[in-house]
Amino acid sequence: MSETTNRSRSRIKLFLLALIGFGPLFVAYAVFFYFPHLLPSTTTNNGELIDPPILLDEVDDSEKLVGRWSLILLKTECGNECDQLGYLATQVVKGLGKDSSRVSKVLLESDHAPSFKQSRDAFYDFQSLKLTNTEALSQISKGRSGLFLKDPNGNFILFYPLKKAGKPMLNDLKHLLKLSNIG
Known part of the structure; x- marks a missing residue:
């Protein structure tokens, strides 16, 4: 037993x-x-998640942006807000410290985009690229001015309207750069 x-x-x-x-x-x-x-059901990101992400295939010279994180400003009729967004994008990249070299600032223009009436001082260090089709990005921004965040694989993943650009965007970028081995 x-x-x-x-x-x-x-x-x-x-x-x-x-x-x-x-x-x-x-x-x-x-x-x-x-x-x-x-x-x-909650998330930690401060920006508006673009789901599904938009690919970067409709930008001329898009190979310049692949492999790096990018803050992208879509050139629209936005008045003073564009100057503020340009300034905030510059400050966010500076706020990244040693990781600032991993992020580029881009101004996307289309052939039929309105000309900027504001000063170009806020955009002196932005890369300027041509966009062939603005429909997808315009649908996401819904006429609001803001910044898009693009990952190193060429996907537009987050949108930041003016009220969320700045410190919330810096927090998201720090978090993403900490977790990312690429770009």
């Missing part, structure tokens, strides 16, 4: 060890697929 008792105890111990190892996997699977309301 002692041999059967030892065998039973050994099986119970083996079952408990397997349960400790595989139990969390089964619980995670069940929560994810059968109880999605238990999953957190």
